[in-house]
Amino acid sequence: MRILAHISDLHFGRLNPGAPPALRASIAASGADVVVVSGDLTQRARAREFAAARRFLDSLSVPWIVVPGNHDVPLYDIFSRWLNPLGRYRQYISDDVEPFYADREIAVLGINTARSLTFKNGRINRDQVRRGCALLGGCADTVTRIIVTHHPFDLPATNGHDEVVGRASMAIEGFARCRVDLILSGHLHHSQTGATTLRYGDTGYSAVLVQAGTATSSRQRTELNSYNVISIDRPRLSIDRMVWEDQSGAFAVTGSDHFRLAPLGWARSANTAEPGM
Ligand SMILES: [Fe+2]
Ligand SMILES: [Fe+2]
Incomplete structure (x- = not known):
């Protein structure tokens, strides 16, 4: 069994000040083996924001794997935006913008969907899908194959389909061929x-799409700060939604979704703990 803490859209520079320490405590209590961060570590890609985000990551007592988001590319510094869009991200967070983590039960690949300009909703390309399948497709069948991107492959019912990451259909077909199990994203x-x-x-093979809310930003749009605790125990998988409570100043579980693996991929189930399901 493996437990992932899936956090996203931290937005250092525009924080709910109580959220980072509460998040750190909640992740420690979750028993997470790995923390997966699906982008937007900063609000404006400033050096001090990246430095604070890195301090936070280093304060977690768990290995972390991170991809950049659109907010991690400078918006107003046109020079950096074009010449070295992820320069500060590489300097402060990681030189590897498409990291890979694998152990005997899970393999996690980050894919960078943030682009300098033109593609507001981010983009994934054929080479990235090919590399993903080369890495994940080579894992044993018992290993759960996981992709992390900033931009989403799924949306709330109220959003138009053009808000998914660019070339999403091409990527989903490619990932199905190499039996990707789980895709983790943020942004919305x-x-x-x-x-x-x-x-x-x-x-041909159904993957689970998981979106995380913003874990620590004060710009919460329609919901409170939240993150996901994902428990993987093949053929079962569950996602606990952890939500910030103003009164207690802590994250608490507000609901769980369960999926079960069948020959053609993952399907929602009533409860992963039910025997014989
Ligand atoms: Fe964001
Ligand atoms: Fe974003």
């Missing part, structure tokens, strides 16, 4: 879970 500051079949139809 909205938490959600679902199977790829609902949005993309039958691709």
